[in-house]
Amino acid sequence: MKAKSLAVRRLKERLYVTGFLAGIGLALAVLAILLGSILQSAWPRLTPALVLNYANSTNPETAGYAAAIVGTLWVVGLTLLFSLPLGIAAGVYLEEYAPKGPITRILQAGVTNLAGVPSVVFGLLGLALFVRVLGLGPVVLAGSLTLTMLVFPYVVITTQEAVRAVPASIRDASLALGSTKWQSIRRQVLPASAPGLLTAAILAAARAMGETAPLLVIGALFIQTFLPYGPDSPFVALPVQIYAYTSLPVGTWGGVAAGGMVILLAMLFSFNVVAIIARNRLQRQRW
């Protein structure tokens, strides 16, 4: 092989590093532009009416997200209620109990593959199973059961990481003092992994809050002029409502849609902040 001069190789090196930096800069710029452009087109619509009014498709000045905000809180709340216990239990089993073998491998592969199933497919399952076979109709409960299946793998994987991070010495000490396996998991391992479990909750809530396609497919409403009243109530979720507005002429309705995104991102953000504060509190109490 003919040796290239060191100067050329150094130059090449510097060129690539510049390229990498430019790529990163581009990604940062895109994020800034993305948030900036959303905020810019939302600006004229950021009034109390946007939060307090019901949706309509005739006047962008008065159109709002009242039913959608409450609907999203219902759906996300129920989704967490179902998916957290289920996902944490599954994560604990896979980390603490599962014997090495083909069955465990299948269970674990099931989790990773479920995480890769397109979200619209969950919508079809929800439509067939909850809306049609169980006859729930397109209500809050059907929506949250559908999203439970969607966020389940994320809860499991995050739980596994959290449980794995608890040192073995904690388990051993607990067992040596005479507690059973489940006792030491419940009283030692789970409390010790609480910050990680909280991360699982944030992830699940963020996913559930932002998902649109499955709820569109099971048939969430577009324009609802009453607040959802319970698990058996018809509902519209925030991202679905935003989609409904984006399907109207963008010139006049783009601002309303962008305004909904500001609400959605603000909800995601405040949720994250609360969870991070709680996590820091919890972390201080560790061994």
Added chain:
Amino acid sequence: MLDSFEGNPEMARARRVLSTLEPQWVWAPGERLVKGALFLAAAFAVIVTFAIFLALAVDALEFFQRVSPIDFYLGTRWTPDIEGLYGVLPLVVGTLLIAGGAALIGLPLGLSAAIYLREYAPASVREVVKPVLEVLAGIPTIVYGLFALILVSPILQTTFGALFFNGANAIIVIGIMIIPMVSSLSEDALTAVPTDLRDGALALGATRFEATSRVVVPAGFSGIGSSFILAFSRAVGETMIVLIAAGQNTGIVLDIFRQMTTLSGWIAKRATGDVAVGETVYLAMFAVGFTLFAMALVLNLTSDHLRARFREVYE
């Protein structure tokens, strides 16, 4: 010999007392119950996967009794509401075109970001860039969709004479959307490559870039490949961006500056229209969903397989 005292009332009492002291005796049935319940929870993912398969297969099979699978998979006209023709190829072509284009943008950028962050970046840069990538990963896709419409589309219209709704909108924005996923998974793969390999190359006089591009990246290839396939699978299944920004044209379109749609885009669009249970169009949603699910499953299993091989080598 405890057994020789069977029947002795004193002994029976002593045993009862002992049993309250010995945790294994008290808890053993409960322990097994807990373990069983946790196992059931862990089986939930597999159960849901089967449920998806069943739900899609039942309606897809009924669909295939009305429309032959040959017409479905080889037909080039998808006009369910106009001519009643169900040739899925236009949707498949649209899906591959949009996901493939997005991969061309997202995979190199994602891998570059990973290489830079892992091999070059000083701690201060990492501390800024990693959270930003996490934020990008957490943005709901509907936000990306509107972004495509109000910002990307006008630029494409003036520079390339694109239509308002067009395939390139979706390609560019999905490409951006998958960057954080590729970068974080590829970075894991690069991190798992033993430092010895890197150091060996550097010790032989390679520049850092040479060590990275000829030693570290090839060594982490299956991990990186796994992240590429997963990201492609995500692009294949992406719905909202396509639905909002790519348009509804269900003909075979090869010009990315015109309207087109994908498998998932059509499902979501049709589901929001009028559709009665049992109609052929309703069943077609499930046949298309089944096709999409099968594509995603093959991609995910391939990615899993690659990652497992990677783990075997280095972890």
